[in-house]
Every structure is written in C-alpha cells, then in structure tokens.
Amino acid sequence: MDKLITLTLAGTRLDAAPAANSERTRLIYDRLATIYPLSTFFFHSRAHAHAVDAAGIRDGMSVLEVATGSGEMFRRLVARNPNGATIGIDLSPNMAARTQRMARRRFPYARTHCKAVDARHMPFRDDSFDALVCCYLFELLAAEDIELTLREFRRVLRHRGTFALVMIGQNVEFFNQLYKVANRVAPAFWGRQVEHRVPELIQSSEFRILSDRTLRQSGYPSRVLVARK
Numbered sequence: 499m500d501k502l503i504t505l506t507l508a509g510t511r512l513d514a515a516p517a518a519n520s521e522r523t524r525l526i527y528d529r530l531a532t533i534y535p536l537s538t539f540f541f542h543s544r545a546h547a548h549a550v551d552a553a554g555i556r557d558g559m560s561v562l563e564v565a566t567g568s569g570e571m572f573r574r575l576v577a578r579n580p581n582g583a584t585i586g587i588d589l590s591p592n593m594a595a596r597t598q599r600m601a602r603r604r605f606p607y608a609r610t611h612c613k614a615v616d617a618r619h620m621p622f623r624d625d626s627f628d629a630l631v632c633c634y635l636f637e638l639l640a641a642e643d644i645e646l647t648l649r650e651f652r653r654v655l656r657h658r659g660t661f662a663l664v665m666i667g668q669n670v671e672f673f674n675q676l677y678k679v680a681n682r683v684a685p686a687f688w689g690r691q692v693e694h695r696v697p698e699l700i701q702s703s704e705f706r707i708l709s710d711r712t713l714r715q716s717g718y719p720s721r722v723l724v725a726r727k
C-alpha cells in the first residue's frame with residue numbers, strides 16, 4: 499500500500515507539466531528521422547559513450563535498445579557486440595527503419611534487428627536480454643507509462659541483467675527554464691524533465707542502482723543511471 503501511494507505521488511509530481519501524446523510523438527519523430535542525428539552529435543553522444551561503458555556492454559551479449567531514435571547509439575552498441583545480438587525498437591517506423599538500414603550497412607555480418615514497437619508492450623519473451631539501454635525516452639511518457647515500461651524492462655531482462663537509462667539532467671536552472679518553455683510549445687517532441695523522480699521509480703521496480711553520473715555536452719545536461727535486475 500505504501501508503495502502504491504509513493505508511486506501515485508511520484509506520478510502526480512511527474513505530470514506537473516503535460517506528458518506527450520504518443521500518437522503525436524510518433525508522427526513528429528517520424529518526420530524528423532533524417533535530421534535527428536544532429537541532436538546526437540551536439541547533445542547526446544557523450545552520454546551515449548558513458549552509458550555503453552557503465553553498462554558493461556561486451557561482445558557476445560544479447561542487447562536491447564529501447565527508443566533507438568535515428569540509430570547512433572544502436573551502432574555504438576553493435577560495434578561493442580559484433581558477435582552477439584543487438585535488437586532495437588522505436589515507436590516511429592521511420593526511426594526504426596533508418597536505424598536498421600544504417601546498422602546493416604555498417605555491420606553487414608552482425609546480428610542486428612530493429613523494428614517499430616511501442617516500449618510499453620514489447621513482443622519479447624521473459625528473461626531475453628543480458629542488457630537493456632534506453633536514452634531520453636522517459637521524458638516523453640506519462641507517469642503511469644514510465645511504471646509500465648519499467649515493468650516491461652524488468653520482465654525482458656534476465657536475472658542480474660543490466661539496464662542503462664539516460665535522461666535529460668535537471669541540475670542546470672537556466673536549462674530547466676528553457677525546457678519548460680519547450681514543453682509548452684511542443685510537448686510531443688520535447689516531453690518534460692523527469693530526472694528527479696525516476697530513480698525512485700527504478701528502485702520501486704526492484705532494480706538496484708549501480709552507478710549514477712551527470713554530465714554535460716554543449717550545455718545540455720544528461721544523467722546516466724545503471725541498474726541491475
């Protein structure tokens with residue numbers, strides 16, 4: 499009961515700013531698939547590199563990336579895991595197709611597969627993956643969908659599997675103010691910052707947090723958490 503109350507309260511605070519509408523999110527990201535790599539180049543690549551290291555991704559693993567976007571992190575994962583299996587999903591069919599195409603082009607012999615799938619209901623068996631990586635997705639999900647998605651993450655990860663989560667940091671006040679404006683203008687694209695509340699939800703979902711690091715790239719703050727099932 500206590501846990502339920504905590505989650506409900508956390509949900510209320512998370513949704514002080516409106517969460518994205520997933521149909522609009524899919525449409526927007528579908529349209530941006532070709533130019534989205536710029537955002538990785540300028541803002542996300544440092545956090546991606548740290549997440550791969552901190553999650554201990556190595557060759558031979560079975561790895562799932564959730565919300566691949568245009569596939570920059572996905573290719574980083576395949577480069578680390580050329581003889582394992584690297585699976586990706588994204589809500590946007592154009593993002594998923596681009597991720598698949600670029601990975602196949604660069605790593606024609608690796609086992610890679612990327613499909614348009616909603617993270618809230620994933621078509622994988624229980625205990626399928628050694629590691630799961632998810633970057634900048636939770637900002638776009640409603641509070642109850644973050645909880646649902648964390649349950650899916652736990653379900654598809656094997657016993658003692660690792661989970662790396664990258665979120666937009668909330669440790670830079672000026673950036674937070676800008677983000678609030680961005681959320682009002684285009685919530686389905688920007689989402690809202692959730693970094694402060696999510697660690698509690700991760701622990702409530704029976705993951706143990708192993709490492710936690712905040713970093714910045716071109717002024718854009720990110721927080722990288724690694725947890726174990």
Ligand SMILES: C[S@@+](CC[C@H](N)C(=O)[O-])C[C@H]1O[C@@H](n2cnc3c(N)ncnc32)[C@H](O)[C@@H]1O
Nearest residue numbers: 527565566567588589590593615616617633634
């Ligand atoms: C901010 S982008 C981040 C992309 C990439 N992970 C990165 O680090 O640059 C968010 C991505 O999440 C995807 N997305 C949004 N809602 C989703 C859902 N319910 N299931 C799977 N992917 C989703 C979007 O289509 C978009 O590609």
